[in-house]
Amino acid sequence: MTDSSSATDPDFPADDTAAEAEVIQEARLWRKDGWTARVIKNEDDDGWAVEMIKDGEPEPALVGPWTMGRDKKNPKPLDTSAFNTLVKTASEVLRRHEQQLRALLHKRVSVQTAEGDVDVTLDIVPDEYEPYALVSAIDAFGEQLAQTRVAPNFKLTKARAEAWAEGGFGRIE
Template structure:
C-alpha cells in the first residue's frame, strides 16, 4: 500500500500562495488590494500596493456595505478595476518624472537645425545634468555638463549653439 499525496506540486503551491481573495484583502498578479479604516472619517478606504513597493500606488474611498458599518467585500470586478486604475496612476507618474528629467528644444542657427537635450541625473549625493546638441543627422555636435537646476530654453540653446557649444555658466 502506498501513501497518497496531495495532487499539488511545489509550483502550484507557490501560485496558490500568491493569490489571496478575502473580503478585505486580495493579492493577485503582483498587486495587493487592502480595505482599511479611513483615518479621516468613519468610512473605509482601499489601498493598492504593487509587489515590492513600500508605498501604495493608489488610496481611495471604499463603499460601505449594506449594514452601513462594515466595508463592502472586495470582488473580482472591483479588484480588476483597482489594478487598472493603480497601473494608470503609476504610468502617469513615470511619464511626469520622465518629462521633468528630459527636456528637448529645437533651434535654427547658421550651422543648421540643432536639437538640444537636457538630461538630468538625480543622483542622491551629486545630481547633475548633461546638455547635448545633435545635428539633423543625429550626430552629436556638442556636449556640456551643467547644474541640475539649469533651465533649458530656446534662447540659451541658440546662444550655446552660436557660441560653438563652449562652456555655459
C-alpha cells in the same frame, strides 16, 4: 511558506519573488499580477478605504474610499471586477506620475544652425548625493554632436541653446 529545502529548489526562489507571485483573493485582501488591494479602516471617518500597492513599492499608488457592505458596518468584499478596476486606476496614477516626473527632468528645444536643425536637450539626474544635469546637442539624424555636464538647476532656454550652438558646442554658460 518557509521550507529549508526552498533555498536549493529552483521552483522556490530564495528571494521574495515566490511570495510576490502568490495569488490571494480574500474579502479584504487581494494580491494578483503584481498588485495588492487592501481594504483598511478609513482614518478620516467611520468608513473604509482601499489602498493599491504595486509590488516592490514602499507606498500605495492609490488610496480611495471603499463601499460599506449591506450591514452598513463592515466593508463590501473585494471581487474580480473591483480589483481589475482598481488596478487600472492605480496604473493610470503611476503612469501620470511618471510622465510628470519625466517632464520635470527632461527639457528640449530646437535651434537652427548652419549645419541644420539641432535639438538641445537637458536631462536632470536626480542623484541623492550629487545631482547634475546633462545638456546634449543632437542633429536631425539622431547623432549626438556634443554633451556637457551642468548644474541640476541649469535653465535651458532657446537663447542659451542658440548661444551654445553658435559657440561650437563648447563650454556652456
